[in-house]
Amino acid sequence: MHYDIVVVGGGAGGLELAARLGRKLGRRDGPSSVLLIDRSVFHIWKPTLHEVAAGTLDAHQEGLSYMILARRNHFSYSPGEIIGLDPQAKRITLGEMRDETGHQVVPERTISYTHAVLALGSGSNFFGTPGAAEHAYVLERASDAERFQRHLLAAFTRAAFAEHRSLGIAIVGAGATGVELSAELLEAHALLQEGFRADQRFRLDITLVEAAPRILAGLPEKISAQAQLALERKNVRVLTATPVTEVRADALVTAQGEIAADLIVWAAGIKAADANTRLGLSVNRANQFVVDDHLRTGAPDLYALGDCAACPWGEKLVPARAQAAHQQASYLAKVLLARRRERSHDAPFVYRDFGSLVSLGENRGVGSLMGGLGGPNFFVEGLIAKWMYMSLHLNHHRAILGTGNTLVLALARLLQRRVSGRLKLH
Ligand SMILES: Cc1cc2nc3c(=O)[nH]c(=O)nc-3n(C[C@H](O)[C@H](O)[C@H](O)COP(=O)(O)OP(=O)(O)OC[C@H]3O[C@@H](n4cnc5c(N)ncnc54)[C@H](O)[C@@H]3O)c2cc1C
Known part of the structure; x- marks a missing residue:
């Protein structure tokens, strides 16, 4: 062929x-x-x-x-x-x-x-950390994310019926993936709690562990600070300058001590x-x-x-x-x-950084946009940042489906969510 x-x-x-x-x-x-x-x-x-x-x-x-x-x-x-x-x-x-x-x-x-x-x-970079590949979930493929979601659902149910009424999730790596996952888990937990009776509600304890001195280390400091504040306001425990030295089935080992967790996600780098x-x-x-x-x-x-x-x-x-x-x-x-067409195309590839946007849940985002020619850096946050973040996804769909189909699909998904709810529980 x-x-x-x-x-x-x-x-x-x-x-x-x-x-x-x-x-x-x-x-x-x-x-x-x-x-x-x-x-x-x-x-x-x-x-x-x-x-x-x-x-x-x-x-x-x-x-x-x-x-x-x-x-x-x-x-x-x-x-x-x-x-x-x-x-x-x-x-x-x-x-x-x-x-x-x-x-x-x-x-x-x-x-x-x-x-x-x-x-x-x-895929993921475990940086040779013992136990990471065996005990931590990763988000490399759709099947990884679905596997985590199934186990998360079981953990939610277990916590709702357990005496201690709490669930601990530790996320290693506070880049965009770790930060966005923390925010999305908070969202899922809040949606779930709405459907529970008061005596079934449970606490979700998320710990975000980062080896670098600040979260979102690759992005401007202002974005890191805003994102950390938003997460901490929702009771996410953010630990920076905390390298993980070992991952166990039920805990992370760090130089500052052990962090117990029911579920552990590795989002600390790519390879x-x-x-x-x-x-x-x-x-x-x-x-x-x-x-x-x-x-x-x-x-x-x-x-x-x-x-x-x-x-x-x-x-x-x-x-x-x-x-x-x-x-x-x-x-x-x-x-x-x-x-x-046997024509030449001699121009090299030039990467243009248009900035970075990070989703902090359903109605909130934070990010920076680069002006023309790498000029002034605009800080955006809140709903506007979230909409801009969502527009990146729509742009990808536009590139593979065309504008008309993208609009139809977006509308269909909006309606589907209205009927079935925002959280997948099966
Ligand atoms: C949770 C998460 C959030 C992210 N958020 C952002 C964000 O907000 N903004 C941003 O810019 N980036 C984000 N990224 C990073 C972004 O997803 C990647 O940079 C981007 O997908 C890379 O595109 P790619 O085409 O190189 O690879 P991919 O999109 O990963 O595609 C690789 C494809 O190759 C296929 N493949 C792999 N190996 C083989 C093989 N041996 N044979 C055949 N097929 C194979 C895979 O099935 C896959 O379809 C995020 C990543 C994750 C995991």
Whole structure:
């Protein structure tokens, strides 16, 4: 099987890229020219996983089938997990797929390409902390978030019927994921309590543990301070400058002592897959493919984007964010279309930081917006920040569904929530 353009990984960046290319090439040329491969059969925008984990978003309502997205956007889709790459022969090997009973669904396959893009995203970085992989929940895939949500629901029920009437959750890492998850869990708890009798209500104790001196360490100090204040006002215990040295089944061990918890979530950093080191490409310590400022790996006609790519940005690397994956997808769409038409596209990729927004629950957000050319930094908070945060999600849907379908979907979900409630309890 041969395709002109193969995109491996249909996440925030890869799916937008395949959709842009497919729509540009149209119904006639798109499906025979562009192939998207993903190990999953449905797409969910990763920045919503903390909502899936808290039960305030249903992954199966939110998820969009790749097969349908492919048809709408005129590209081809194949399920599969990349297990091998021959960069010189330009061939990708996909592993065999089996069902739950162990029966083979699809055998191992090889696909050849003229141009390929790796958009494999990233997973968790445990920094070698003993017990973290065994005992902590992570939010890498929709299935991780759903697993946590099932266990959270059981823990909620247990707490409602227990004598001590309390539930302790410890979150390691106070970056955007840890902070947003804390806020969403508070929201889920508040919604749940509304449905309980007074004698079933229980206390939720969230402890957010961060090794750095402040939460949201990568964002401006004003945002950290506002977010910490908002969380502490809702009784979240925020511990900064507290490195976790061990994770046990029921506690975190830190230099300052042990923190008991019923559930532990690890959100302390990202690292790309170990399997990336076996693809014959140059990778950095975080297993990201090293690319130049044109997103080229060292191999012929092979690019990488998003979290799995180490792309230079001045002295630093482009941050692992959805907005970076989105910008890189737009850039590569132009490059690949130009190459298809045998035109040159020499301009390098330039990352533009438009600022950062953090959700602090249903009606609250906080963030900073960068002015033109990195100019003045505007601080936003409250409902406006929350709406702007939500508009990023809508923008992603617009890129893969078009404006009309995005509006219909947003309205349908609003109505669904009105009828079924905001919290998923089954
Ligand atoms: C809870 C949470 C909240 C976040 N909030 C924000 C936010 O507010 N703003 C922001 O900018 N960023 C946020 N991020 C980060 C953002 O989600 C990522 O930076 C972004 O999704 C990266 O896009 P990507 O395309 O590189 O990878 P992903 O979106 O992770 O997609 C990778 C895709 O590759 C597929 N894949 C992986 N390995 C293989 C394989 N071997 N073979 C085939 N397919 C494979 C996966 O199934 C997936 O579909 C958040 C992340 C999390 C977890």
